[in-house]
Amino acid sequence: MGLFDFIKGEFIDVIEWVDDSRDTLVWKYPDEDKAIKNGAQLIVRESQIAQFMYLGEFGDLFQPGKHSLVTDNIPILTKLKSWKYAFNSPFKADVYFLTTRTFTGQKWGTPNPIMLRDADFGIVRVRAFGTYDFRIAEPQKFLKDVAGTRTLLTLDDFDDTMRSRIVSVFTDAIGTAKIPVLDLASRYMEIGEALLPVINPILKDKYGLEMTSFVVENVSVPPEVEKAIDQRSSMGAVGNLNDYVKFQMAQGMGQGHGGGTGGVATEMMMGMAMAQQVMQQGQAQQHSQAPAAPAAPAGPELLGVADVAKILGVTDADVMAILESGELKGKKIGATWRIARAALDQYLAG
Secondary structure (H helix, E strand, O other), rough: OOOHHHHHOOOEEEOOOOOOOOOOOEEEOOOOOEEEEEEEEEEOOEEEEEEHHHHHHHEEEOOEEEEEEOOHHHHHHHHHOOOOOOOOEEEEEEEEEEEEEOEEEEEEEOOOOEEEEEOOOOOEEEEEEEEEEEEOOOHHHHHHHHHHOOOOEEEEHHHHHHHHHHHHHHHHHHHOOOOOOHHOOOOOHHHHHHHHHHHHHHHHHHHOOOEEEEEEEEEEEOOOHHHHHHHHHHHHHHHHHHHHHHHHHHHHHOOOOHHHHHHHHHHHHHHHHHHHHHHHHHHHHHOOOOOOOOOOOOOOEEEHHHHHHHHHOHHHHHHHHHHHHHOOOOOOEOEEEEHHHHHHHHHHOO
């Protein structure tokens, strides 16, 4: 090897990075302690950006394209070195290549429940997970606060570094947005879109990152909160409680015997609801009619065995027999039978 070849081998003529990994965020050019020749060629491909650094200070930033490294093209680095005669001789600097394309389908999740203050349930513990897409928006901040002095940063390294930070940002964003737990559990896509404007300023300011998509795939709450949500849904499905009770009683009386779901307490509630309805109907009738001679009071809507026996002119045992045969419809509450007047009228008509 001649002297000229030796000297030429000590300088860098071309600086470039051919990335075929698809998972590399930052790659430092391996200069092997060689100096960069004045006029060397820097090749930055699409979806890349090249950042020069000198003695720990950021120098020039190069966008995609082919660049000749001469004084006019690297003014910041020239200023940092304070060279009186610019780059008339080889120089040394670190060159970092960063990937600027969007990385998709990254997973995030809360390893432990996060505490939220909710208007409906108070303090609630919540777990959540999903996916996000991101890109490097501010290379210098990302190099300084995330990559550090690494010569190579891949997605696997990034996950280990950023997983807890993403969860922390998500927690802050949820707390700031004050989204109710009931909405968290039912409107995942809308929540992700709503959180982006809250998450991105934090990520960009702290880490130089920008999320292009943030998807919440699942939000889970403790079993006791799930039970409260189910109870609230059930109350909404029942609707008007008075109508629901009357419907349940009509079904039970149509079956001809007691002992249905709800037991004695339900039967008492049904009886009270019917009595309340009778009173309300009576009051409405009094207000709607013109003053007239008082009418004879109507008989009670619910009758006992003795009442029915008196009306039919038979013994209590006879009434019990037709009740048990199903010919007369009634409702057994504990050891006592109750017969609706409408059921008695139907029996007499038949």
